[in-house]
Amino acid sequence: MPTKDKTIKRNRYNIVDTYYNTTKLQGNDLELAEKKALTQEQKVLFVFQKQKKPLSASQVQNLIDPIGFSPITSYRRAITNLMKLGYLQKTEKKIIGKYGRPEYQYKLK
Numbered sequence: 001m002p003t004k005d006k007t008i009k010r011n012r013y014n015i016v017d018t019y020y021n022t023t024k025l026q027g028n029d030l031e032l033a034e035k036k037a038l039t040q041e042q043k044v045l046f047v048f049q050k051q052k053k054p055l056s057a058s059q060v061q062n063l064i065d066p067i068g069f070s071p072i073t074s075y076r077r078a079i080t081n082l083m084k085l086g087y088l089q090k091t092e093k094k095i096i097g098k099y100g101r102p103e104y105q106y107k108l109k
Contacts (some may be wrong), residue, residue: 040078061098091107
């Protein structure tokens, strides 16, 4: 069940701010980046709902973007935001990810 935590930052549209503006974008560029981040989280959540099993960030990336156009960090950000919002939770299980390092798996709450 999603959380209603008021400490979660919201953007100008009163939507949870899921884009971290580290490059100081402004205007239309910022708006497009915010929309893209939100869309990616929707896709990530859909994958978890469809698969009905724990997944790592690399597994999610392989299901959504097998060629790897989006960086793995974008999927990690989306998973982190979905955890903060109460949709996902981290499991204790780790798998070896696409870079040969252990990754935690996550599941729907």
